[in-house]
Amino acid sequence: MERTKYTQRKSERKKEKWKEEERKKEKWKEEERKKEKWKEEERKKEKWKEEERKKEKWKEEERKKEKWKEEERKKEKWKEEERKKEKWKEEERKKEKWKEEERKKEKWKEEERKKEKWKEEERKKEKWKEEERKKEKWKEEERKTKIRETGFKEYF
Structure with a gap:
């Protein structure tokens, strides 16, 4: 009977030991699951951070594009202003030329x-000279007429 008790205790100790081992294994598995879960969370966080960086980069690119577009609009506006100034100058030159032509006319x-x-x-x-000649001619005619009428001697 001693032997049976001894065997029985031994068997119980083995069972206890086995149960303890099983609990340790379970605990270890639980720890492993927690580690995996933690790792998974870390990967998610990393992935989220990566996504955030990509979004930021994309936003930065969009800001750059917008800035570039704005610069292009400014350049276009400046060019348009330059064209208007040039056109205005051309109009002024035409006006000046027209005024000059008017002055010449x-x-x-x-x-x-x-x-x-x-x-x-x-x-x-x-006409005056012609009148003078006629007067001279008329005077000459008058003189000749007087000479004929009065005689040459009396005239002088």
Whole structure:
């Protein structure tokens, strides 16, 4: 009977030991699961961080694109302003040229009026000379007539 008790105790100790081993294994498995879970969480966090970095990078790229577009719009606006200035300058040059042409026309007209006035004066002079010649001729005729009527001697 001693033997049976001894065997029975031995068997119980083995069972206890086995149970203890099983608990340790379970505990170890639980620890492993926790580690895996923790690792999984870390991977998720890392993945999330990576996604955030990508988003930030994307946002930065978008800001750069927007800035570039803004610069392009400014350049276009500047070019447009330059074209308007150039067009305005061209218009001013045309106006100046037109004014110059008008001044030349006016000057030409003035010259033409002066020429006409001079011609008129020349005609008047010519007419006056013609009148003077007629008067001289008439005086000469008068003199000749008086000489004929009164005689040559009396005239002198």
